[in-house]
Amino acid sequence: MHDRRRRARFSAMLALLVWTGASCADDESGASPETLAKLDAVMTRKITGETPGCAVGILGEGVEVMRAYGQADLERGVANTVDSVFNVGSVAKQVTAAAVLTLAADGKLALDDHARKYLPELPMTAQPITIDDLLSHTSGLRDFRATDWMLGRDALPQNNRDVLAYAARQRDLNHAPGASFLYTNTGYVLLALIVERVSGRGFADFTRERLFAPAGMTRTQWEDDVRDVVAGRSIGYTQVEWPQDGTPARFQQWPTARHTTGHGGLLTTVGDMQRWNAALSNATFGSDLAEQMNRPARLRSGVVLEYARGVFVGRHRGFREIQHSGYTGTYTAWVGRYPEAGLSVSVLCNGDGDEVDPREIVDLFLPTPSVPASAPASEASAEHVPTADRRDLSAFSGVYRDPADGRLSLWDFPKDAQMRDDAYAMGSERFEFDPAQPGRVVREQYGNRSTWVRLPVWQPSAEALAEFAGRFASAELLAGYEVTFDGRQLSIGVLGLSESVVPLQPRAPDVFERTGLLIAFKRDAGGRVSGLALAPNQLHEIAFARTATR
Template sequence: MRLQCLVSISALFVGGVSAANAEPSGQCPARDFQTAAGRAVDDVAASQAFSGAVLVAIDGTPVLQRAVGQANREWHVPNTVNTRFRIGSTTKTFTAVAILHLVDEGKVALDEPAAKYIPSLPQTWAGVTVRMLLSHTSGVPDYVSAPNFRERETHLIQTSESLLALVRETPLDFEPGADWRYSNTGYLLLGMVIEKASGRRYPDFLREEFFQPLGMADTGYETEDAVIERRASGYMRTRDGWAAGPFITPSSAYAAGALYSTVGDLLKWDQALYDDRLVSRAGRDLMFTAVRNEYGLGWQVRETWGETHVGHGGAIPGFQASFERYPERRLTVVALSNSELGVSEKLATDLAGLCLGVPVYPAEVALEPGTLDGFTGDYRNAEGVLVTVVRQGQRLTVYVGDQPAAILYAAGPATFFMKEADAQFSFRSEAGQTNALVVNQWGRDHVFDRVL
């Protein structure tokens, strides 16, 4: 959940390390991890901000596995740690590893033009290389942004060529290699490169080279006609309750986002990336080194909680995924959700911090109901966005615009924080009366005046 201006999420698909600092197998540095992590999961589940499964592991040994919410709300089927979820753009990690695997075999060269493998590309894309596609520095326009894509194309069975046709005549966003912009088209093209270089269909290549050898029996490429056991249905949480996630054909995601998996299978994927089974040390070093904008070759690369953090999120209608690796600690966190507002990335990052012993959340304080009542009411900013604050029991609940409710946790006499988003709320008073609400997110204050 993010404050879009204030609190919302909506997206479509949106190597070689030392283990010297690793904790003993199966043990987080924080000795109170189980209690703190259990409460974190319970809180986001109670607020219905998260429905899905989570896993935390040290050196390949799970230290936390939990499932909350329902895999199917029509039939009231609960999620389990073995529920299969669509993982959206986390698929890109598999596509990237497949390319580096083919590089190791001498079948693909990173700095060759993509047109060498896909002769049908427009002449204006001649300067685009495989490396640029992997790092989102190609300038190739994103087919997800094509006119009518969400309204029409996601409802149709697609091929790689039909998806490419959506942007074939569109100018490049920038000169190849000159800038960075996330592009699902880049990974569409990489899927086509994999098929050309390997002589196999993209789903077959992944199954034969990765899923079967690693025992990832719960991971696969979704198709429109597939019957997939234990697959969750996707949902959206609205202010008025739950709604079915928007329909999307799996083929419209292809190599950019058409995979499904489980938290356990993604742990197997994680462990295979510590040695040379899939990609050489040189290839892993390339993947896990940032090129631009904290992005390497198919992997987000950043520092979190003072640690190197590589991984990839995923969002596809009705689902969210977060796959996080802290290789120097041999720490893995996976959060898969069948809710489009599933706060998977926030929860996964928080669980990593709790495992590492970081003070993730401010210390909570207890406030009297009468004090909380003094903050309730409506607040509006200069842009007309309405925020409504109500008391429910011993806590405040906040509604931002038409978005779902979020719980506020007291950190002081008039300050609060959220567990669904990195946002702080503080109430200002004058002459003993609350007259404004200040919401701080990403270092910026948003001021809402009380509606009298």
């Protein structure tokens, strides 16, 4: 009962503070001047009165703080406030998940329903994609944001119906549904469409009536038309030059005409995100919804993921952590809850150069005990520090192919790699190395083990490079590339976009790199170049057929 009363205060934010550089009285926030000074130090490491900034909200045991830093509009000199409106990027996914779970609680759909039941436009797959696969990023669908970036159209007009058409054209999945975890924005746009078709309401109307209004989120809306004027909007910026020798940092706006929602596109304030956390903690949306949202997903193999439904779940300093971050190219956001500690933290920023680590803020307000008695032994033990064994793995760097399915990957292993149990971990991936076989690497992810073979380094002649020049088109992506050769350098660009042209660097026979993206050229039975394939690391290739030579 004490925890419930404590969490109920999430919806009553008493201290609406705008940072002015002055310390705040203890009775205004419940935090000591020393703690507030440390908070300001974290937030002003890179943020000044001449840079974009953030709004921060903290609610914990006896602590209620909201502060704002930096500028909302650099051209007009308008400062951020605690009422500034930010785009929170992928933080929005938990709202979409909550909308789906609301319909499930209403008996309107089931999480194990096939997605094609509601979206028959989707292609038939050998194993059906379920709604829960979409919620947990285990569908195998390509990410439209990733391919838009590859094709230089990330900022072009696009709506949710366009994303459905994109998914309907997909020829292959990156993996069988439920076989692996692969974060994809496509799935959450499809979920927003499912909410509309099942409820008979617009997605914005449904979430406003069933979620935002009950939570008291009066400043929250979906950006389904980027041309709309939004009162109090903080403008998003990307940092293009860092300060050096007395020269200040330089920022640019990165406008987009994208109207997609569900995966992102949520406009809100730090106060409303704290109210959202409060609503989840107080069971405002029903007694079971938050528990359903926070339940870790499970692959068909039985492997349990750190992703649940719209949120990541784990532990930080022994406490259960439920969080999600967001990034739009300009805006960044992080919203987290620590139910065992009664702590909620929201950090919304209108730039990407602030270097704010949200967990530094969390650590200022999280209680001292490192492992609560309620923590399962498996979760408590998972936080032990890895052994200090370090190895030089740089000799293993290169382009690798999985012989089982032909996938390619470019791995750059560090010289000073921290090993654990004779393996090196990068995120969810675990690599094993045998010095006697430097051309092979064993990769394990989500319980799946595969042996990858390194391809030989390749230094083609000018005559060999000239073979690759031509135009290539993809019916799946409705786009094309042009590959050119000027006698010395092979380059690639999206057809019709001159500013997209970038050099190609040879990495292995017929395999090139374009700023982190592998491009593999294909040959016909006669040995002639017949096509190319975009080969994002470890994902299924996207084919382009050769249409003409230059």
